[in-house]
Amino acid sequence: MFYDHQQIEKKWQKYWEDNKTYKTSDSTDKPKFYVLDMFPYPSGAGLHVGHPLGYIASDIYARFKRHQGFNVLHPVGYDSFGLPAEQYAIQTGTHPAITTEQNITRYEEQLRKIGFSFDWSREVRTSDASYYKWTQWIFIQLFHSWYNKDSDKAESIETLIKHFEEKGTEGLNANQNEELNFTSEEWKNSSEIKKEEILLNYRLAFRAETTVNWCPALGTVLANDEIKDGKSERGGYPVFQKKMMQWSMRISAYSERLLQGLKTLDWPQPLKDAQEYWIGKSQGAQVRFATENGETIEIFTTRPDTIFGATFMVLAPENPLVQNLTTQEQKTEVDQYIEETSKKTERDRMADVKNVSGAFTGSYAINPFTCKNIPVYISDYVLMGYGTGAVMAVPAHDERDHRFAKKFNLEIIKVVESDVDVQEEAYDSKDSVCVNSDFLNGLNYKDAKSKIIAEIENKGIGHGTTNYRQRDAIFSRQRYWGEPVPIYYKDGMPYTLPNSALPLELPEVEKYLPTEDGDPPLGNAKTFAWDEANQKVVDTDLIDDKTVFPLELSTMPGWAGSSWYFLRYMDPNDDAVFAKKELTDYWGQVDLYIGGSEHATGHLLYSRFWNMFLKDRGYIEQNEPFQKLINQGMILGMSAFVYRIDGTNQYVSKNLIGEYKTQAIHVDVSLLKGTTDELDTEAFKSWRPDYADAEFILEDGKYITGREVEKMSKSKYNVVNPDDICNEYGADGLRLYEMFLGPLEQSKPWNTQGLSGVYGFLKKFWNLYFDGDNFSVSDEEPTKEEYKILHTLIKKVNFDIENFSFNTSVSSFMIAVNELQKLKCNKRNILQPLAVVISPYAPHICEEVWNLLGNNASIEFEPFPTLDESYLIEDEIDYPVSFNGKMKFKIKLAADLGKEEVEKIMMENEDVKRFLGDKSVKNFIFVPKKIINIVI
Ligand code: ANZ
Numbered sequence: 051m052f053y054d055h056q057q058i059e060k061k062w063q064k065y066w067e068d069n070k071t072y073k074t075s076d077s078t079d080k081p082k083f084y085v086l087d088m089f090p091y092p093s094g095a096g097l098h099v100g101h102p103l104g105y106i107a108s109d110i111y112a113r114f115k116r117h118q119g120f121n122v123l124h125p126v127g128y129d130s131f132g133l134p135a136e137q138y139a140i141q142t143g144t145h146p147a148i149t150t151e152q153n154i155t156r157y158e159e160q161l162r163k164i165g166f167s168f169d170w171s172r173e174v175r176t177s178d179a180s181y182y183k184w185t186q187w188i189f190i191q192l193f194h195s196w197y198n199k200d201s202d203k204a205e206s207i208e209t210l211i212k213h214f215e216e217k218g219t220e221g222l223n224a225n226q227n228e229e230l231n232f233t234s235e236e237w238k239n240s241s242e243i244k245k246e247e248i249l250l251n252y253r254l255a256f257r258a259e260t261t262v263n264w265c266p267a268l269g270t271v272l273a274n275d276e277i278k279d280g281k282s283e284r285g286g287y288p289v290f291q292k293k294m295m296q297w298s299m300r301i302s303a304y305s306e307r308l309l310q311g312l313k314t315l316d317w318p319q320p321l322k323d324a325q326e327y328w329i330g331k332s333q334g335a336q337v338r339f340a341t342e343n344g345e346t347i348e349i350f351t352t353r354p355d356t357i358f359g360a361t362f363m364v365l366a367p368e369n370p371l372v373q374n375l376t377t378q379e380q381k382t383e384v385d386q387y388i389e390e391t392s393k394k395t396e397r398d399r400m401a402d403v404k405n406v407s408g409a410f411t412g413s414y415a416i417n418p419f420t421c422k423n424i425p426v427y428i429s430d431y432v433l434m435g436y437g438t439g440a441v442m443a444v445p446a447h448d449e450r451d452h453r454f455a456k457k458f459n460l461e462i463i464k465v466v467e468s469d470v471d472v473q474e475e476a477y478d479s480k481d482s483v484c485v486n487s488d489f490l491n492g493l494n495y496k497d498a499k500s501k502i503i504a505e506i507e508n509k510g511i512g513h514g515t516t517n518y519r520q521r522d523a524i525f526s527r528q529r530y531w532g533e534p535v536p537i538y539y540k541d542g543m544p545y546t547l548p549n550s551a552l553p554l555e556l557p558e559v560e561k562y563l564p565t566e567d568g569d570p571p572l573g574n575a576k577t578f579a580w581d582e583a584n585q586k587v588v589d590t591d592l593i594d595d596k597t598v599f600p601l602e603l604s605t606m607p608g609w610a611g612s613s614w615y616f617l618r619y620m621d622p623n624d625d626a627v628f629a630k631k632e633l634t635d636y637w638g639q640v641d642l643y644i645g646g647s648e649h650a651t652g653h654l655l656y657s658r659f660w661n662m663f664l665k666d667r668g669y670i671e672q673n674e675p676f677q678k679l680i681n682q683g684m685i686l687g688m689s690a691f692v693y694r695i696d697g698t699n700q701y702v703s704k705n706l707i708g709e710y711k712t713q714a715i716h717v718d719v720s721l722l723k724g725t726t727d728e729l730d731t732e733a734f735k736s737w738r739p740d741y742a743d744a745e746f747i748l749e750d751g752k753y754i755t756g757r758e759v760e761k762m763s764k765s766k767y768n769v770v771n772p773d774d775i776c777n778e779y780g781a782d783g784l785r786l787y788e789m790f791l792g793p794l795e796q797s798k799p800w801n802t803q804g805l806s807g808v809y810g811f812l813k814k815f816w817n818l819y820f821d822g823d824n825f826s827v828s829d830e831e832p833t834k835e836e837y838k839i840l841h842t843l844i845k846k847v848n849f850d851i852e853n854f855s856f857n858t859s860v861s862s863f864m865i866a867v868n869e870l871q872k873l874k875c876n877k878r879n880i881l882q883p884l885a886v887v888i889s890p891y892a893p894h895i896c897e898e899v900w901n902l903l904g905n906n907a908s909i910e911f912e913p914f915p916t917l918d919e920s921y922l923i924e925d926e927i928d929y930p931v932s933f934n935g936k937m938k939f940k941i942k943l944a945a946d947l948g949k950e951e952v953e954k955i956m957m958e959n960e961d962v963k964r965f966l967g968d969k970s971v972k973n974f975i976f977v978p979k980k981i982i983n984i985v986i
Contacts, residue, residue: 051820053813055780059894063165071908072124072167076633080121084637085112086616086676088645088653089127089174092153093134097160098769099788099800100685100762104644106785107682107794107856109166111642113890114851116167117914123637124167125619127174128154129612131182133268133284136531139562146531146562150177160773165781165893167910172622176611181618182533183553184628185610188660190536190546191667192255197225197303204303204666210252225303227251227258246543254300254663255525257544261368261434262524263395264292269564269571270528271296273607273652280395289395297525297535297604301659305329305518308658316678318795324650330519335503336438337512339363339415341426345374347415350437350517353447354506355498357419358487359465360442363426364408364454366434367391375426377412384409384428391430399430406431406453417442418511419489429454437517465490523656525607528570530562532605538580540599551585554601572603612653613660616640616675634670639677647681654679680854683797684761685788687768690717691756692729699740702747704754714756718767722755725803729753759799770800779809782892786811786863789856789891808860812895815867815888818881825902832877834921839869840880841921847887848917856891863888878903883915924979931956932983933965941982949976956982 066072085108090101112124128150135146135153154175161168174181195204200223213222218233228251232240240248250256262271267287271294276283301308309329312322334352341347347363365372367388376384387409391399408429417424431450432441445455446464455462465486484490489505490498503514526535536547536554547554557575565573572578581588583597592598614628620637621629654676661675692701693712702710704727721733731753735741746753760766775784786808792798819827832840843866850859870880882903889896889909900909927945930937939961943952953974956962966986973985 051817051823051825053816053895055782055812055895056777058898059163059165059776059781062894062897063162065897066165066167066908067162067170069908070171071910072169073171074121074123074125074169076636078121080119082123082637083112083115083120083642084123084616084640085115085642086124086619086640086644087126088643088649089129089612089615090157091129091132091134092150092157094138094149094153095764095769096153096156097772098762098764099772099775099784100687102161102164102772102784103685103788103794104646104680104682105161105166106164106788107680107854108642108644109168110785110789110856110890111851111854113167113893113910114914116910117886117890117912119913123172123619124169125172125174125622126161126166126168126170127172127615127619128157128176129608129615130154130175130177131532131606131611132608133529133531136529136562137268137285139531147177150175163773163776163781164784167893172619174615174618174622176533176615177531179553179555180623180625182611184618185533185606185614186536186547186552186554187549187628188614188664189255189533189606189610190549190552192299192663193253193537193544193546195254195663195667196249196252197254197300199223199225202307204254204663206667207249207253210249214248224252225300227256243541243543250544254303255297256300257295257297259293260296260298260524261291261396262294262296263289264294265289268529271524271526273524273609274397277395277397280398291392291395297602298522299525299656299659301523301655302518302520304659304662305331305520306516307662308520308655311658311662311674315674315676317676318647318679318681321647321650321654321679321681325655328520328651328655332517332519334515334517335506335512336515337418337442337506339418339442339511341375341413341415342423343375343413345371345413347371347375347426347440348438348512349440349442350515351442352517353444353499354502355484355490355493355495356444356447356465357417357442357502358484358490359444359446359463360417360420360424361422361445361455361461361463362424362443362458363415364432364441364443364451365411365426365428366432366439367428367430368434369428369432369439371440372411372428375411375413380410380412384411387428394430396433396435399433403431403450403453406450406457408454408458410458418506418509419487425460427454427458435521436519466495520655523609523659525610526604527607528564528603529605530556530559530571532607533610534572534605535602537602538582538599539602540582540595544602547580548585551580551587554587556605557587570603570605572601572605578603609653609656613657614664616643616657617661617664617670628669631669634672639672640675641677643676643679644682645679681795683793683795685791686759686797686799687762687766687770688719688799688801689758689760689766689768690719690722690727690729691715691758692717692734692753693756698745699743700745700747701753703749703752704756705749706747716767717755719770725806727755727757729755762800770802775802775805779805780812780894782812782895783809786860786891790860792857794854794856811864811867812892814871815863815892816895816899818867818870818876818884819899819902821876827876827878827881827903829878832875832880833873836870836873836875836877836880837918837921839866839873839875840883840915841918842866843887844883844915844917845919845922848914851890860891863891885909886912886915927979929980929982931962932981934985935983938965945979948978949974952976952982956984 087105087108112122115122130150135149138149139146194207196207196210198205214237218237219231263277265272265282265287268282272282277289282289332352335354336350339347408427411426413426414423415426443451445451445462467483467485484493484498506512534554534556537544557578559571559574561574562571577589578601579588579590579593580599580601593600617629620633657675664670665673691714693707693714694701696711721730723730731746735744762769787805843862846862847859885896885899897909924945926942928940928942930940969986971984975983
C-alpha cells in the first residue's frame with residue numbers, strides 16, 4: 051500500500067487541533083510531569099532543521115510520559131521582545147509588533163507541521179500586554195523587597211522600615227549597596243525623599259550609578275553576555291564603558307543560594323561548572339592599609355597569608371581614593387592613565403594579561419605587618435566592581451603583580467615556599483610552608499590563613515570575608531521593544547505604579563531612535579506620563595511635577611520576560627495573579643528542561659534568581675525551577691562552495707582546481723542537484739546577477755562543489771528548511787531522522803542523504819499492516835519468536851527514552867521491523883503494541899495504523915505496553931565446553947537444566963568421550979547459562 055505521508059500527516063494534525071488532543075487539564079488524579087523547551091525568539095528567518103532538534107526530543111519524552119499515565123504539561127510560547135525586530139523597525143519604520151506577529155505566525159506554521167504535542171491553548175508571548183503585566187508586577191515586588199541576611203531571604207520592605215523605626219541600622223544584616231549608619235531617631239526625622247533614598251540602597255530592584263557597557267550604535271546598554279570580543283553580539287558594534295544611572299537587580303544577594311542550589315540539580319556538569327565559575331566564590335579577608343596622608347585603602351585578598359610579601363598597592367583607576375592619593379607631581383600622568391582606561395571594556399582589561407600598564411600616585415601606604423612604606427599605583431588590571439577595587443600586590447606569588455613589579459622595578463619578596471611559580475592556586479598543596487616572617491614561619495596554607503585573619507581582626511584592621519565575582523545585574527535598556535518599567539519620578543525619586551495601573555502599556559512612538567536629548571526611544575512618546583491624582587497615563591505635555599510626573603523611559607532587558615515564563619504556562623490566562631498558587635503547587639518544578647548551553651550564565655541564572663525570590667515572598671513553593679536539564683547539541687550545516695578563478699567569472703569544478711588560483715565562495719545548498727554535490731549550473735546563474743554569465747570548467751560534464759561542515763546559518767547558505775523535509779519525507783521522517791543523527795547532546799552535521807533510510811523504514815513499518823493494497827491484520831496468536839521481537843523492543847525503548855538515548859531507539863525500531871517483516875508477521879497482538887511503542891517518535895503514521903486497527907480514540911493516551919520478561923528468557927543456551935579451561939566445542943542445551951542433569955548428558959556425549967580418552971574427570975564445573983568446564 052502506498053504510504054501517503056502528506057495526506058496522513060495533514061489528517062492527524064487537523065484531528066489533534068480539532069479534538070484538542072494535547073490540551074492539558076489541571077484537575078486530574080494522574081501524577082504530573084512538566085516537559086519544557088526553551089522558548090524561541092521568533093526571528094525573521096524562520097526555523098531551520100537545527101532548531102527543532104531539542105523540541106523533537108522533548109516531544110518524544112512528553113508523549114512517552116503520557117503513555118505512562120502522567121498528566122503532561124508540554125507548552126510552547128515566544129520570547130518576543132528583542133533587538134532584531136526593533137532594528138528592523140529603525141530601518142523600515144515597520145512597528146516591531148507587526149514584524150513579531152508575522153514571525154510568530156510563520157514559526158507556528160512550521161512547528162505545527164512537525165506534529166509537536168504542544169498544548170497550544172497555553173501559548174504565551176512575552177510582548178503581549180497580558181503577559182508583561184505580570185513581568186511588571188514581579189518588578190514591583192522586587193522593588194518593594196530587601197534581602198535580610200539573617201533570615202537568608204527576601205522580605206517585604208515593610209519589615210526593613212519597621213527595623214529602622216525601632217533600631218535604625220543597629221543589628222541590621224542586609225544586602226545593600228553601601229553600608230549606612232543611623233539611629234531610629236535620625237530615620238524618623240528624615241524627609242520622605244531622604245527615606246526613599248535610604249530604601250533604594252536596600253531594594254532588590256534599585257537604581258544606582260553603574261559603569262555599563264554602552265553601545266552607541268545600538269543606543270543601549272548591554273549585559274556582559276551580550277558582548278563578544280568587545281563588540282555587541284548582535285551586529286558586532288563597538289562597546290564602551292560609561293557611567294550611567296541604571297536599574298539593577300540585586301542577584302548578588304542570592305550568590306550563595308544559587309551556588310548551593312546547584313547541588314540539588316540534575317544538570318550537565320559543564321553547565322553547573324559555568325554557573326559556579328560565574329558566581330565565583332572566594333574566601334579571604336578585607337584589610338585596611340593606612341597611608342601616609344591619612345587616607346585608608348581597603349583591599350580584598352584571597353591570600354592574606356602572603357601579606358608579608360605585599361610590597362606595593364594597586365588601585366583601580368576608577369577608585370574614588372585615587373584623587374586624594376595622587377600628588378601634584380603625578381597628577382598629569384595619573385589623569386592621562388585614567389583617560390586611557392575609560393576606553394577599555396572590563397573584558398579587555400581582564401583578557402590582556404601580557405601588557406601591564408599603570409601609573410604611580412606619588413603616595414605611600416603602610417604594610418600593617420612589615421610596617422614598611424609601600425608605593426601606591428593605579429592599574430587597569432584591578433577592577434572597580436570587584437572586592438574593594440584595590441589590592442595589596444604580592445609580586446612573588448601573584449602573576450599579575452609579578453609582571454607589574456618587573457615593569458616598574460618594584461621589590462619582590464618571597465614569603466611562601468613551593469609557591470615559586472608565581473601561579474595562583476598552585477599553592478594549595480599541603481607541604482607548602484610560610485617563610486620569611488617569624489609570625490607565620492613553617493605554617494601551611496590553611497593554618498597561615500586562619501592565623502593571619504585572626505591577627506587582622508585582633509588588630510582591628512579588617513576581617514575574614516567571602517566575595518563573589520557575580521555582580522548585580524543591570525536591568526535598564528535604552529530601547530523601545532521591551533517591557534516598560536512601571537515607575538514614575540517624583541522629586542527625583544522613583545515610585546512604583548499601583549497594581550491597578552498594570553499593564554503599563556508600551557506607548558506608540560514616531561521614531562524608534564533615541565531623542566535629540568539622548569533619552570531612550572520612549573522619550574518620543576506623546577502619551578507617557580503619570581497622573582498621580584487620577585491614577586492614569588496621560589499626555590507627556592501635561593508633566594508639571596506636581597500631580598503629573600514623568601515615567602521611566604528605559605525598558606526591561608530581554609531576560610525579564612524569560613525569567614518566569616515557565617510559571618505562566620501553569621495558568622496562562624489568569625488576569626488576577628501571575629499564576630494561582632494551587633496551580634504552581636500542582637505543577638511544581640519543570641521535570642525536564644531542554645535547551646541550548648549558550649544560556650548557562652544568562653537565562654538560567656536569572657530565572658533561578660526570580661524563582662527563589664518568588665519563593666521567598668511566598669508566591670511559590672519550589673526553590674529551583676528546573677530539576678533536570680539537557681543541552682541539545684547543534685546541528686551543523688553542510689556548506690557548499692564553488693571555486694572562482696581569481697580575476698575571472700569562471701568557476702572550476704572541485705577536483706580540477708590543481709594549479710588554478712581560486713577563491714572559494716559559498717553557494718546556497720538548495721542549488722545542488724537532489725542530494726548530490728553537483729551544482730545545478732543554470733540555477734546558479736539565475737541565483738544572482740553577478741553569476742548570470744558565469745562559465746564553468748566541468749568534470750565528466752558536471753560541476754562538483756566542495757562541501758564543508760559549518761554552523762548552520764543563513765549567512766552561510768547552508769540552512770535546510772524543515773518544511774521541505776516534511777513535504778518530501780514527512781514530519782515523522784524528519785523526527786526520526788533528527789533523532790537518528792546521533793546522541794542528543796552532541797553536535798552533528800546534517801546530511802539530507804541519510805533521510806531516505808528512515809523513510810524506507812517508515813514504508814516497511816506501514817506495509818506490515820497491509821497485504822498489497824488491503825489493510826490486513828490477523829487475530830492469530832503470535833509465536834514466541836514474534837513476542838520476543840516485540841518485548842526486546844519494549845525493553846530497549848523504555849531504557850533508551852529514560853536515558854535520553856533517542857538515536858539508539860530508532861535503530862531498534864529498524865531491527866524489529868526488519869525481523870517482523872522477515873517473519874511476515876501481521877498479527878494484531880504484535881502490531882497493535884508496536885504502534886504504541888513507535889508513536890512518540892512517529893506520531894502521525896502510528897495514529898493512522900492505530901485507527902485502521904479499529905481504535906477510535908487517539909493513540910496518545912494508550913498505556914505503554916508492559917514488558918513481559920518471560921518472552922526474553924532464552925530456551926536454549928549455546929554452552930561453550932572447555933577442558934582444563936580451554937574451549938573445545940559448543941553445545942546447545944535447554945536453559946533450565948541443573949548441574950546434575952548437564953553432567954549426566956555431558957558424560958554420555960561422544961565428543962566429550964573423545965576428548966577424555968582414558969583420563970578421568972577430576973572436577974565438573976558448571977555455571978548456569980554460561981560455561982561448562984571439565985577438569986581432567
Ligand atoms: C594578594 C594575593 C597574593 C592575591 C597572591 C592573589 C595571589 P579571586 O580568586 O578571583 O577572588 N584582587 C582583589 N580585588 C581585585 C580587583 N578589584 N581587581 C583585580 N584583582 C583583584 O581573586 C582574588 C585576588 O585577586 C585577591 O587576592 C587579589 O590579589 C586580587 F599570591 O591578594 B590577591
